[in-house]
Each structure stands twice: as C-alpha cells, then as structure tokens.
Amino acid sequence: MAQNIPPTDIRAPVFAALFIVSQLLFPSPTRADSPDEPASVNISQAWIRLVPPVARTTAAYGTLQNTGNSDLTLISVSSGLAEFTEMHATLEDHGMMKMRLQEQLSLPAQGELKFAPGGLHIMMKGLKQPLIPGQKVPLDFYFLGGGHITQLFEVSANGPAIQTMP
Secondary structure, eight states, X not given: OOOOOOOOOOHHHHHHHHHHHHHHHSOOOOTTTOTTOGGGEEEEEEEEXXXXXXXXXXXXXXXXXXXXXXXXXXXXXXXXTEEEEEEEEEEEETTEEEEEEOSOEEEOTTOEEEEXXXXXXXXXXXXXXXXXXXXXXXXXXXXXXXXXXXXXXXXXXXXXXXXXXX
C-alpha cells in the first residue's frame, strides 16, 4: 500500500539561506559607511511629548544638523514605540491649522532641519505602551541612498530643559 507523504516545503530554508547570503554580499550601510554621509548628522533638543496613558498618538521634536558638505534627504523616521511614524508639517489654511504628510525632507549641507511644535513634527501613531516622563526612546532616521542613524529621544511634558548661563 502506497502512503501519501506530503512533500517537504523547502521554501522557508531556501529563502532564509538567500537572505543570509544577500546580507553578506550586500550589507546595509551603517552610520559610518553610508553613501549619504549620515555620520555628519547631529540631533539635538530631541524629545517626545508626554501624553495621557490612554492616548495612542504623540509627536517627537528635535533639530537635525548636517555638518557635512553634501545635501541629504530624510525619507522616513521609525520607532518601535509606535505602530507607524510619519513626518508632518503644520500649515494654516483659511484660518484652520492642518497637518500635511511629508514624504521626504531636505537637510542642506551645513544646514539644519527643525522639528518643533506648530511646525514640522514626527507624528507617532498607535503607541504600544503608555509614556513615562524621562523615558528614553530610540528613533531611527533613514536617508535617501541608504544612510541611517538612531537617536534617543526623551519623553517630556514641555520639551528639553534649556541650559542657561548664570
């Protein structure tokens, strides 16, 4: 009597092997070896707005400074804290404030890009956990050409404390 033995599905191991080989042959660029020089990007005043524990949306702010000699294009920001993250601009339209999705943003050589309340901001939707004051959250910034940097943002009700000289 012949037995019906199901064929072995070899697709998963084959795809895993192909993935490993592709990562060895074509590694993802890191901060140090990116073609778009993200190592020349510094982020300051990095903070996430504290929201009530039931809130599912917040915004992140900070200033990106490009100390390099090449213009950069920021194409996305992500965080494990939120289901998805988008770059938005706040605009006034006939007396109404509206948010507009930004697919990419320019960061000129020797220039800066400010994410601030009432202007450009990083919208974090679908928060996976309540925020805690002082909590440090990594955000990943991705640049056209494969560059990537990660920066810790601090959860705060009013933004970063500004140091003043006595």
